[in-house]
Amino acid sequence: MPLHPDGLFSPDPTVRSIARRLYEGVRALPIISPHGHTEPDWYAYDLPFPDPATLFVKPDHYILRMFYSQGMRMEDFGVPRLDGGPIETDPRKIWRRFAENYALFRGTPTRLWFEHSLATVFGIEERLGAKNADLLYDRIAEQLERPEMRPRALYKRFNIEAISTTDAATDALAAHDAIKASGWDGQVVPAYRPDAVVDPSRKGFHAEVERFLALAGTPTSYPGYLEAHRIRRAYFKQRGATSTDHGHPNARTADLSKAEATALFDRVLKADVSPEDADLFRAQMLTEMARMSVEDGLVMQIHPGSFRNHNPQIFTEFGFDKGADIPTGTDYVHDLKPLLDAFGNDTRLTLILFTLDETAYGRELAPLAGHYPALRLGPPWWFFDSPEGMYRFRKLTTETAGFYNTVGFNDDTRAFCSIPARHDMARRVDCNFLAELVADHRLDEDEAQEVAHDLAYRLAKKAYRL
Template sequence: MSTSIATHPDRLLPADPGTREIARNLLARVQDLPIISPHGHVDATVIEQNTPFPDPAALLVTPDHYVTRLIHASGVSMEQLQPQNAGAREIWRTFCRSWPLFEGTASGYWLRTQFQSVFGLHEELSAETADASFDAISARLAEPGFRPRELFKDFNIEVLATTDDPLDDLSSHKELAHDPSFHGRVLPTFRPDAYINIAHPSWGTNVERLIAAAGDGATGYGGYIAALENRRRYFVEHGAVSADHGVRTPATLKLDPADAEALFERARSGKASFEDREVFEAHMTYQMARMSVEDGLVMTIHPGSFRNHHTPTFEAFGADTGHDIPFAVNYTEGIRPLLQDFGTAKDFHLVLFTLDETVFSRELAPLAGFYPSVYLGAPWWFLDAPDAMLRFRSAVTETAGFSRSSGFIDDTRAFCSIPARHGASRRVEASFLARLVAEHRISEDRAHEVIVDVVDSAPRRVFKL
């Protein structure tokens, strides 16, 4: 692995020598700050039980839809990337043969950084080096010091939020919180999508379980709302600071209680139309905001993904297999009913994400530049790449400044990629600020204050840490 690429001290910094020097100084100010990760998908049980990581393919290839989607696009069948169909070493060989596909991609950047700094690989991946790299990573994974808890400390992670089902007992979070040998914070996040999206194949079953477990004895829509409120309180009691909502669109709607009850019962009977589904999700997004105003959980909204775009792949291999595709969203009109009632509510924090970057300057920055509750979610999913992150800063800063953004969100299931992702974000922030300094649009002293704020203070402030 070429150190001039994977670990070059100036990677992602400006090419202009003068601006690069400013960026170097800004980066030095923040590169050793602890990692604050307020939204992600690492399983708390893995950290609590200090579970050894699996083989290289199971760790770095098969669960990562960023990786499998591009390999599949080159003509490799999904079957060849499934552990039930191919052995770990053969999947790794397929990945290594496909490695040139990742040049210029965010995945390629993160993976290169991991291979060098986490796994100690020094040769470029290729068909010829596949077996040697598989063996080298396997040996590293077998080391006693290469366990989640040890890496949590080595990666300098201070806070890591997980994403959790509303009926999860949060036992791993409880164990970690009361373990005197563990010094980080692993926080649960309330994620109710499968209980709100009536198009979800298990929605009916999930709702019955939810009402039975936490509905205070009520059986209808009232019991459903009470159950959600009760489970949110349970999460707060166990350290949660936010509730996350992976909605289809950012639409919100306040229904009359009788209309909401009728729609809920129509859905339970299996008679809901597509329009009913859209209306119910919009109403429940409004209700989740109301609950956040009451219980203090930060509300994050992640809309705009057409989930499971290729039905045959979904039917054969399930969700999160690389064919979720972004579409355009309308935040200004969609979120207005919610903001009419809660946009100026005391201590309500609403973090808005998008996969449609055209809304950054047109809608999200103006919203965050007026409503005290609204914060700009960091570039997410298809947009958490270096150039896209620079476009984000350019799009929103002139309208909303730096103070209205959430700080970086890694949104990852890949534990070993966390430092690479946060490191990339810090380099991008240094690069953007360095350009403003070089153009005499901000003083260098002020830029040093700003970069500490966007890297460290913003996520603490926005997520009430």
């Protein structure tokens, strides 16, 4: 079912009327997607998406976690087992299971994104269910064979002006080189994600650091390790990168002396790393990354507060990113202080903070961003990338941080077809929030229209230097 023209607007007729006008002014603006997880190979090689299940179901951890919570097996949705055990390989059967259980997504943003995609991308306005599963599968599959459904064509159709992928520090960025060599005019840039070489608690950390140092051609020493980051950041920047991204368990930062940091680096390279040393090293590296951002101009993002792989059975059998990550409480006031003491007043740094702890919005994040020139607030993320989450974000942060210490919206998605849906949702929620301020006589409508344009387009473009 397509979204109603007044979807996500207030039932109050005065507010709804204003929201409609504001939304009409931003509805068709280009999309700036400055942080996400789509595959650069899609744009580099422009191959057709293989089938509806691979496009919509198999890569979506929102869908997988819902089905698993209802006692269904990951294998039945085509999720590969690490031990190579049997899984469902028939995409039509996977799609049928999705359709048979589609009612589980009632009231969730997953349903809004999916139905927006069906309606706007494939022209399908029927609600998915067991009875029409095969019919809709065939309609989508037939369209996926057309040239206008390939990634580059959809990029243009979605009115994307710029999109960033997220790439490991050791990635060769071959797909990005292929995009540039092809002469295609889409703007697809990488983002530097060094988690695998800064988190000693991760499996394979030591081997990854060895590979990282070898790529950079630097020695196995703390100065050599830092220089390797500078070299790899420059490599990314040469290929269009404007940002870095850091997904740490918490927001802890540290600013150790050179001697202390060197000794810590030597300890984390040993086989048995203590939890405290692992945490302290991550903390030190956030400050080092801020220092490098002051030097090279890359915008820094911190995505903290997820207890990754909370379900050990799922992690053992299927690996990362299968819907078993859980939000945790996060301290920003104390944990960020070492970094802010060093760089919080430096206008050369843009540090964008995200959270999975909504209780921190009004108490910590908005006051911090409302004071430190280096700080900006990222939009609602992951579990709170929803109409209610977006509305709570504006309600809890605007009075203290205003609109202009935020960075607009980014979709943070792996699901390509959901990008327009997510941006449309954000634009509708923001327009409705602004309409309430106009109806309360706290903003004039011309001001609200300007802010709506900033939130939908200009702020993200400016913050991420795109």
